Amino acid sequence: MELVPEPAEYEGPATVTLGEDSFSVRVRLRGHRQPIDGVYRWYGRIDPHPALNRAAGNRKKRVRLHTPEGVAEAQLGDRDFWGRLRVTGHSTPPFRVATAAATEERTAG
Known part of the structure; x- marks a missing residue:
């Protein structure tokens, strides 16, 4: 049986850098590897932040997202009903991801 790592999640503090400006925010992130292309x-979502909302405007924006676990390029997207901005990225995320080997060690021990 092949072991697949669990989907990774991160919830906590982060910094969004948009142009020259940085914003301290709280995020809820998750991710997974796409089986078709392997990416x-x-x-x-980023919790509501009035200054970031003003800076982001109503268009998609490229940003850098920093967490205590890493840094990644990302894109800001739409706002939901509660004023939370969507954030997306691909490749290395700004949070730790368990590998298949780590998952195997956990289940074997």
Whole structure:
């Protein structure tokens, strides 16, 4: 039986860098590897932040997302009903991801 890593998640503090400006925010992120192309895709929401909302406007924006676990390029997207901005990225996420080997060690021990 092949072991597949569990989907990774991160919830906590982060910094969004948009142009020259940085914003301290709280995020909820998760991700998974796409089986067809093998690319890791991650996504989530940024809690409402008035200054970031003003800076982002109503168009998609490229940003850098920093968490205590890593840094990644991302894209800001739509706002939901609660004012949370969507954030998406691909490849290496700004949070730790368990590998298949780590999953195997956990289940064997």
